Amino acid sequence: MEDVRRTTAWVVTRASHVKVDSSELEKVVDNIQGSIPKVEWNFEGIHYFDNGPLTVQYLFVLDALNFCFWPDKDLSYDHLALGLKAALQNDKSALDADRLQSYTGPELRELLKWPRPLPLEEERVRLLHEVGLELERSFKGEAANLVKSCGNSAVTLVALVARYFPGFRDHSLYKGHQVFLYKRAQIFAADLWGAFKGQGYGRFYDMSSITIFADYIIPAVLRQNGVLKYSSALSSSIDSNDEIAPGSEEEVEIRACTIHAVEKMRELIESKFRKQVLSVEMDLWLWSCGVQNPSLQHHRTLSIYY
Numbered sequence: 238m239e240d241v242r243r244t245t246a247w248v249v250t251r252a253s254h255v256k257v258d259s260s261e262l263e264k265v266v267d268n269i270q271g272s273i274p275k276v277e278w279n280f281e282g283i284h285y286f287d288n289g290p291l292t293v294q295y296l297f298v299l300d301a302l303n304f305c306f307w308p309d310k311d312l313s314y315d316h317l318a319l320g321l322k323a324a325l326q327n328d329k330s331a332l333d334a335d336r337l338q339s340y341t342g343p344e345l346r347e348l349l350k351w352p353r354p355l356p357l358e359e360e361r362v363r364l365l366h367e368v369g370l371e372l373e374r375s376f377k378g379e380a381a382n383l384v385k386s387c388g389n390s391a392v393t394l395v396a397l398v399a400r401y402f403p404g405f406r407d408h409s410l411y412k413g414h415q416v417f418l419y420k421r422a423q424i425f426a427a428d429l430w431g432a433f434k435g436q437g438y439g440r441f442y443d444m445s446s447i448t449i450f451a452d453y454i455i456p457a458v459l460r461q462n463g464v465l466k467y468s469s470a471l472s473s474s475i476d477s478n479d480e481i482a483p484g485s486e487e488e489v490e491i492r493a494c495t496i497h498a499v500e501k502m503r504e505l506i507e508s509k510f511r512k513q514v515l516s517v518e519m520d521l522w523l524w525s526c527g528v529q530n531p532s533l534q535h536h537r538t539l540s541i542y543y
């Protein structure tokens with residue numbers, strides 16, 4: 238994930254709408270004395286788990302659709318995780334590669350028991366088809382085979398996912414440069430690691446290479462605790478729920494500064510408190526704080542990436 242670190246750091250040096258406040262960042266690290274509060278993966282108890290390949294299929298489909306819930310104020314990630322879980326419990330073949338290729342929008346809604354069109358529903362259906370088709374063509378229909386082929390490297394897994402599945406190629410152009418963020422591909426590796434507790438399909442020797450997942454919750458948490466500072470124009474846009482265009486300088490700066498700020502926090506914890514932390518652990522902590530605070534104002538971008 239060197240590309241993610243390098244290119245987001247480059248954005249930070251040129252950013253004009255978002256700044257990382259180093260002294261606030263240091264305060265946050267001091268407040269917790271360098272110890273990240275431990276949050277259990279699946280603390281909400283919403284994910285399917287059977288310790289086998291079907292769990293891998295579930296997590297891959299979940300992360301293929303893990304984006305853009307906010308346009309429907311009643312919808313959240315939990316509905317997706319729970320809906321896919323119930324669908325699998327009801328019918329073990331619901332997420333088979335051939336089935337994934339044939340879902341329509343109304344069928345997906347029915348599967349998730351969601352009473353109205355999902356945000357970006359056509360894209361969700363297209364991505365499901367893409368996942369089903371490519372799993373069938375290259376991995377004998379099973380996401381578990383994709384994971385087996387990464388040689389216990391999370392970095393290789395992210396690279397494979399991005400290579401085979403175009404919908405996971407989360408990147409942007411910023412001032413003419415390509416910036417890599419890879420939120421859903423990285424979260425897939427993290428979800429395997431969390432669900433299988435670092436064993437079996439979740440055993441990776443390089444989890445420390447994964448960065449935080451730049452979604453719309455983590456930036457809101459970092460803004461609230463003062464680590465991210467937004468320009469007054471951007472602040473008022475976000476506070477008045479204006480949409481921020483995907484690929485705009487503002488949007489790329491928000492996501493890149495989020496990744497960079499957490500990398501800096503991690504480095505500070507290591508240098509000041511001599512503790513090793515994973516970005517994934519930082520992510521779980523910050524994300525759980527964010528979703529438990531529904532009054533947090535987050536940026537709104539229509540995107541398939543997060």
Ligand SMILES: Nc1nc2c(c(CN[C@H]3C=C[C@H](O)[C@@H]3O)cn2[C@@H]2O[C@H](COP(=O)(O)O)[C@@H](O)[C@H]2O)c(=O)[nH]1
Pocket residue numbers: 277278279280281303304305306307312313314315424428431449450451452453454455520521524528543
């Ligand atoms: N950075 C980061 N972003 C995450 C997740 C997760 C869920 N991960 C599961 C894995 C283990 C835990 O136990 C979680 O259950 C979802 N998201 C993002 O949040 C947003 C949804 O927000 P709301 O509309 O309020 O539901 C949306 O962009 C979604 O993509 C995460 O872990 N990290």
